[in-house]
Amino acid sequence: MVSENGAVNEDLVKERQNCSFNTLELTHLLDGGEAKTLERKEREEYFLSDPAFKDEVPMEYLSHQEQYEHSVRKACHMFRKLQEMPHGSMDNFREPPVESVAQRIKQLLGGMLGSAILKDGNPLALHYVMFLPTLAGQGTVEQQAYWISRAWNLEIVGTYAQTELGHGTFIRGLETTATYDPSTQEFVLNSPTLTAYKWWPGGLGHTANYAVVVAQLYTQGKCHGIHPFIVQLRDEETHMPMPGIIIGEIGAKLGMNTTNNGYLGFKQVRIPRENMLMKNNKVLEDGTYVKSPSDKLTYGTMMFVRVVICQDMASYLSKAVTIATRYSAVRHQSEMKPGAPEPQVLDYRTQQYKLLPSIASVFAMKFSANWIWEMYNVVNSELDQGDLERLPELHAVSCCLKALCTSDAASAVEIVRLACGGHGYMKSSNLPSTYGLVTAACTYEGENTVLLLQTARYLMKTWQQARSGQTLTPSVAYLNLYSDWRQPRTVWENTTDCVIKAFYQVAAGKVKAAAEHMERRAKGGMTPEDAWNETSIELVAASTAHCRAFIVEKFIETVSKTDVSRPLQAVLCQMAELYAVYWLLNNKGDFLMFSNLSPADVDGLQLWLEQLLTKLRPNAVGIVDSFDIHDDILASPLGAWDGRVYERLFEESQKSPLNKEPVNKSFHEYMKPFLRSNL
Ligand SMILES: CCC/C=C/C(=O)SCCNC(=O)CCNC(=O)[C@H](O)C(C)(C)COP(=O)([O-])OP(=O)([O-])OC[C@H]1O[C@@H](n2cnc3c(N)ncnc32)[C@H](O)[C@@H]1OP(=O)([O-])[O-]
Numbered sequence: 220m221v222s223e224n225g226a227v228n229e230d231l232v233k234e235r236q237n238c239s240f241n242t243l244e245l246t247h248l249l250d251g252g253e254a255k256t257l258e259r260k261e262r263e264e265y266f267l268s269d270p271a272f273k274d275e276v277p278m279e280y281l282s283h284q285e286q287y288e289h290s291v292r293k294a295c296h297m298f299r300k301l302q303e304m305p306h307g308s309m310d311n312f313r314e315p316p317v318e319s320v321a322q323r324i325k326q327l328l329g330g331m332l333g334s335a336i337l338k339d340g341n342p343l344a345l346h347y348v349m350f351l352p353t354l355a356g357q358g359t360v361e362q363q364a365y366w367i368s369r370a371w372n373l374e375i376v377g378t379y380a381q382t383e384l385g386h387g388t389f390i391r392g393l394e395t396t397a398t399y400d401p402s403t404q405e406f407v408l409n410s411p412t413l414t415a416y417k418w419w420p421g422g423l424g425h426t427a428n429y430a431v432v433v434a435q436l437y438t439q440g441k442c443h444g445i446h447p448f449i450v451q452l453r454d455e456e457t458h459m460p461m462p463g464i465i466i467g468e469i470g471a472k473l474g475m476n477t478t479n480n481g482y483l484g485f486k487q488v489r490i491p492r493e494n495m496l497m498k499n500n501k502v503l504e505d506g507t508y509v510k511s512p513s514d515k516l517t518y519g520t521m522m523f524v525r526v527v528i529c530q531d532m533a534s535y536l537s538k539a540v541t542i543a544t545r546y547s548a549v550r551h552q553s554e555m556k557p558g559a560p561e562p563q564v565l566d567y568r569t570q571q572y573k574l575l576p577s578i579a580s581v582f583a584m585k586f587s588a589n590w591i592w593e594m595y596n597v598v599n600s601e602l603d604q605g606d607l608e609r610l611p612e613l614h615a616v617s618c619c620l621k622a623l624c625t626s627d628a629a630s631a632v633e634i635v636r637l638a639c640g641g642h643g644y645m646k647s648s649n650l651p652s653t654y655g656l657v658t659a660a661c662t663y664e665g666e667n668t669v670l671l672l673q674t675a676r677y678l679m680k681t682w683q684q685a686r687s688g689q690t691l692t693p694s695v696a697y698l699n700l701y702s703d704w705r706q707p708r709t710v711w712e713n714t715t716d717c718v719i720k721a722f723y724q725v726a727a728g729k730v731k732a733a734a735e736h737m738e739r740r741a742k743g744g745m746t747p748e749d750a751w752n753e754t755s756i757e758l759v760a761a762s763t764a765h766c767r768a769f770i771v772e773k774f775i776e777t778v779s780k781t782d783v784s785r786p787l788q789a790v791l792c793q794m795a796e797l798y799a800v801y802w803l804l805n806n807k808g809d810f811l812m813f814s815n816l817s818p819a820d821v822d823g824l825q826l827w828l829e830q831l832l833t834k835l836r837p838n839a840v841g842i843v844d845s846f847d848i849h850d851d852i853l854a855s856p857l858g859a860w861d862g863r864v865y866e867r868l869f870e871e872s873q874k875s876p877l878n879k880e881p882v883n884k885s886f887h888e889y890m891k892p893f894l895r896s897n898l
């Protein structure tokens with residue numbers, strides 16, 4: 220139904236009139252204040268009003284090569300504009316340290332704005348997201364001064380080449396070698412096998428001319444494990460591959476088809492000694508190896524990106540839920556009551572169950588992402604002072620949070636895509652490519668199962684500490700409190716305090732069960748490694764429960780501390796409760812086993828969930844409107860502000876090249892003879 224004047228869909232008008240809170244207040248809260256909202260809008264206007272970013276033909280109708288070429292053009296223009304951006308809103312942006320500058324670039328151009336301009340990936344992304352941060356995090360002061368200024372001024376374009384054809388997860392098993400030759404003071408890079416070829420780095424195919432290459436360092440006849448080296452891949456003028464460099468693109472993928480992921484082989488490539496990034500470990504002129512206090516400092520860039528990914532996931536999901544919620548308000552289907560008008564699909568309880576917990580997830584991810592970003596900065600400055608104490612905790616938290624944010628975002632984007640019925644299957648809905656971007660993050664920067672097992676490793680250690688009565692760091696302190704789930708049950712209450720406690724009881728219960736089962740296996744004669752592998756399903760579940768508990772706690776805590784008007788406070792509390800009750804009911808077996816919940820309480824919880832859906836339903840459109848996502852960023856006929864879904868879908872269909880002529884030549888070439896032969 221479109222309003223008479225053809226402006227905004229009438230259903231959306233009504234939804235907006237019925238919203239119980241001030242959407243602008245929520246927008247400001249999410250942006251971090253009114254000034255930040257204005258700054259963001261100024262930035263969006265600056266980029267999105269530029270005709271150079273408009274596609275005459277939608278990218279999906281172009282060939283793979285054309286898509287790449289357009290993406291490079293747009294990416295160069297985008298970053299040039301970024302550097303030329305007028306002072307004012309960008310002042311902060313230019314300040315060091317580069318790591319935080321890169322994080323801001325990712326925030327500005329990655330999750331939201333960037334995906335509007337480059338829907339299927341940015342061939343220059345790795346330059347900013349990993350190359351620059353690695354120079355900053357792993358380079359000496361002198362190396363930083365030289366390389367960062369070259370990279371920042373775009374004299375060179377870099378990527379981060381770690382993963383190989385044979386190894387992505389197990390980085391200690393990488394095969395590329397960098398052997399020090401003291402006679403020339405050079406490292407010699409070599410790919411001894413096909414599986415040693417670098418495989419996957421973004422921008423590596425045809426875009427970057429430099430890379431940070433992670434390789435096994437050999438000096439004085441000994442291997443010292445993996446280290447980062449700056450390697451020139453292509454001539455700075457001609458862009459031809461340098462001697463000994465074998466390079467290309469790996470091919471078409473499920474999504475991210477314009478990130479130009481590449482392969483790279485080395486045939487005895489020589490680089491100067493100074494090209495090893497030596498902030499942590501060093502190789503002296505004579506080949507002497509000087510070790511840093513922890514070899515895990517080399518993994519710093521990965522940790523940085525894992526932290527940033529959590530923010531990205533909130534952005535992508537906020538786009539997807541905005542599209543699906545507006546569409547669900549506009550879409551009418553079926554009869555709820557015989558003879559009654561067809562209702563908005565948003566009025567079906569099952570539709571609310573698909574959309575509203577997904578909307579709540581956006582807030583959960585955003586608040587946890589803010590929290591871990593602060594923790595990352597604190598721990599990083601401690602590392603700079605030589606204090607490594609909190610590194611294991613940060614590693615454990617960042618691994619499981621990256622895993623949950625990406626897997627939750629991937630399943631929620633798919634849930635809300637399905638919630639749009641057939642139209643959600645259209646590429647033009649922008650939901651398939653959003654899914655492509657989000658599901659990739661379940662694999663890159665550490666495959667999710669592997670990361671959850673890293674957190675489990677930490678949990679097993681802290682569990683032993685809890686058992687021996689040691690005081691634990693805040694993120695695992697609950698293990699001291701709830702070590703015995705067979706404690707007498709207390710009465711269940713439908714309150715957030717009781718719910719938070721239950722999430723932690725479940726986490727502690729699952730940590731304890733995994734630890735005991737592993738111990739039992741070890742006592743039965745298994746090696747610790749076999750016992751670990753046999754127990755790994757439970758270990759992954761323990762990490763997941765641990766992470767879910769602190770996401771729930773951070774959500775409820777943030778909302779209760781937020782200073783906002785009462786109507787907004789009410790909505791935020793409902794969102795936090797919905798998130799908690801949704802995950803509780805989804806895992807009720809665990810709660811029945813490990814927390815105070817009893818079977819008789821489950822009906823009450825189901826009712827609580829349904830009441831929350833009822834309360835939130837009138838504000839669904841208002842909440843997604845508060846995300847304040849520009850139509851050009853949503854880039855979806857289903858999700859535009861005005862709700863002109865059908866007109867926009869039809870307009871999109873007209874962009875198909877097949878519709879340029881009434882009869883396609885294939886009719887004359889194949890169909891006509893085929894039809895005759897069948898006569
Ligand atoms: C836009 C983005 C584009 C994408 C880019 C990419 O994908 S780029 C490519 C991205 N690629 C990936 O993400 C690859 C994923 N793989 C990896 O990161 C690693 O191979 C690993 C972490 C899985 C194992 O590493 P490993 O075999 O060396 O370790 P281990 O298991 O033997 O444990 C030994 C000890 O080390 C500890 N520890 C480990 N990491 C850290 C850390 N960062 N900090 C601190 N500590 C850490 C661990 O807790 C344990 O402590 P414990 O218990 O002894 O006190």
Ligand SMILES: Cc1cc2nc3c(=O)[nH]c(=O)nc-3n(C[C@H](O)[C@H](O)[C@H](O)COP(=O)(O)OP(=O)(O)OC[C@H]3O[C@@H](n4cnc5c(N)ncnc54)[C@H](O)[C@@H]3O)c2cc1C
Nearest residue numbers: 379380381382386387388419420421659663664665666668
């Ligand atoms: C879109 C995209 C972009 C990327 N960009 C880059 C980049 O810019 N630079 C770069 O260097 N790399 C990049 N990568 C590579 C990425 O980091 C790796 O793919 C990732 O780390 C997973 O490694 P893998 O592919 O070897 O998976 P594998 O480790 O082979 O995983 C296969 C299966 O084995 C399981 N498995 C592996 N080890 C264990 C274990 N110890 N315990 C239990 N199960 C295990 C996994 O859970 C998984 O189910 C990118 C990847 C993608 C998809």
